[in-house]
Amino acid sequence: MSKAVVNNRCSKRIRNGHLWGYKGDIKHIEACGGDVVSVYDEANNFVGKAFYSDSSEIALRFFTRKDKKTDENFWKSRIRQAISLREGLVKNSNAFRLVNAEGDLIPSLIVDYYNEVLVIQTLSQSTEKLKSTFVEILKDELKPRSIIEKNNTTVRLLENLELKEGLIYGENVEEVTINQNNLNFFVSFGTGQKTGAFLDQRENYLAARKLAKGRALDCFCFAGGFAVNIAANCHEVLAVDISETAIELAKRNAQQNNLSNISFYCSNAFDFLKDLDRAKERFDIVVLDPPAFAKNRQSLKKAIRGYKEINLRAMKILNSNGILVTCSCSHHFTEELFAETLLSAANDAKKRIHLIEKRYQSPDHPILMGMPETLYLKCFILRVFG
Numbered sequence: 120m121s122k123a124v125v126n127n128r129c130s131k132r133i134r135n136g137h138l139w140g141y142k143g144d145i146k147h148i149e150a151c152g153g154d155v156v157s158v159y160d161e162a163n164n165f166v167g168k169a170f171y172s173d174s175s176e177i178a179l180r181f182f183t184r185k186d187k188k189t190d191e192n193f194w195k196s197r198i199r200q201a202i203s204l205r206e207g208l209v210k211n212s213n214a215f216r217l218v219n220a221e222g223d224l225i226p227s228l229i230v231d232y233y234n235e236v237l238v239i240q241t242l243s244q245s246t247e248k249l250k251s252t253f254v255e256i257l258k259d260e261l262k263p264r265s266i267i268e269k270n271n272t273t274v275r276l277l278e279n280l281e282l283k284e285g286l287i288y289g290e291n292v293e294e295v296t297i298n299q300n301n302l303n304f305f306v307s308f309g310t311g312q313k314t315g316a317f318l319d320q321r322e323n324y325l326a327a328r329k330l331a332k333g334r335a336l337d338c339f340c341f342a343g344g345f346a347v348n349i350a351a352n353c354h355e356v357l358a359v360d361i362s363e364t365a366i367e368l369a370k371r372n373a374q375q376n377n378l379s380n381i382s383f384y385c386s387n388a389f390d391f392l393k394d395l396d397r398a399k400e401r402f403d404i405v406v407l408d409p410p411a412f413a414k415n416r417q418s419l420k421k422a423i424r425g426y427k428e429i430n431l432r433a434m435k436i437l438n439s440n441g442i443l444v445t446c447s448c449s450h451h452f453t454e455e456l457f458a459e460t461l462l463s464a465a466n467d468a469k470k471r472i473h474l475i476e477k478r479y480q481s482p483d484h485p486i487l488m489g490m491p492e493t494l495y496l497k498c499f500i501l502r503v504f505g
């Protein structure tokens with residue numbers, strides 16, 4: 120049986136609700152990478168069961184504090200719990216995150232559901248080893264049309280796992296249409312972004328829709344999620360993204376929802392915002408949903424400059440009383456730091472800001488209290504004056 124002994128710092132962290140043990144926490148280990156290990160503290164008390172990685176700094180990913188057998192039935196019950204949670208949480212959509220890794224106590228496993236097509240990511244040595252078990256359970260429980268593996272994300276390199284993607288079950292599907300908030304969106308599995316779509320913004324689209332009016336700008340629009348959701352309430356929407364593939368998809372999404380008031384631009388949003396200000400263009404609502412500028416703590420300083428710049432420029436081009444919907448999906452860029460950066464941007468832009476709402480990722484991406492890493496998406500809605 121695979122076994123590990125960890126220091127007291129780690130056992131305390133796990134008993135407080137966190138799920139990770141680091142390489143340096145391990146006092147003794149008898150296991151191979153990818154094993155499920157029983158973990159004990161220095162006084163030989165059972166701490167929990169965890170996935171073991173022999174290459175990552177995150178060496179242990181705990182999934183239970185009970186000393187239970189972890190066979191196929193154990194994982195079946197975990198996946199069933201995740202499915203039943205979504206039944207109450209997700210409204211108005213046939214696309215949602217079905218398993219959110221640590222948030223659903225199946226660390227490093229992501230499963231997204233797109234209208235009968237499942238996309239799976241196994242992001243550690245253990246979930247990679249258990250992949251065929253998960254696939255069999257998902258087939259039995261959901262009878263999907265297809266299961267696609269999107270294991271091309273670079274976090275797998277930390278686990279010494281190869282990058283790969285492709286069909287693992289069912290018919291070959293390149294694209295599906297999903298319905299979300301009573302709108303249709305094409306999800307193309309070859310776009311290279313996330314598992315196909317940004318499902319974590321579903322409810323934030325609706326929050327933006329409620330406040331949208333007049334002339335709108337959607338920066339970093341990807342497939343047009345915000346633009347398409349707010350267009351019916353606006354007389355004109357401009358949407359910009361640096362990726363041509365994203366803009367093509369966004370155009371098709373506008374078309375299929377019969378929205379003719381959105382203009383799409385393939386451009387760098389930093390330059391686009393600067394040019395709009397120079398040309399004295401003004402808007403009633405601006406959405407900023409950039410990629411994660413801070414991928415780790417080391418890149419935080421540069422990230423703060425990036426977030427400040429786009430927010431300052433957005434505030435400048437808003438009419439007084441305008442709405443700024445501004446997001447950050449970097450876990451390292453905390454809510455407090457985000458608030459400070461927004462205030463600093465407002466002061467430099469000589470604007471006054473009211474906080475209307477602080478929002479997070481959609482509820483099918485559960486946030487585990489005790490594990491701050493599971494809260495990554497912040498969405499602040501501000502009213503900008505002056």
Ligand SMILES: C[S@@+](CC[C@H](N)C(=O)[O-])C[C@H]1O[C@@H](n2cnc3c(N)ncnc32)[C@H](O)[C@@H]1O
Pocket residue numbers: 312316317320338339340341342343344345359360361362365386387388389408409410411448
């Ligand atoms: C978090 S995603 C946006 C998701 C989108 N709002 C949605 O709800 O589907 C970030 C997007 O920013 C784009 N992007 C990255 N760097 C950019 C830049 N400098 N200028 C414009 N777009 C950029 C990416 O192509 C990606 O589509």
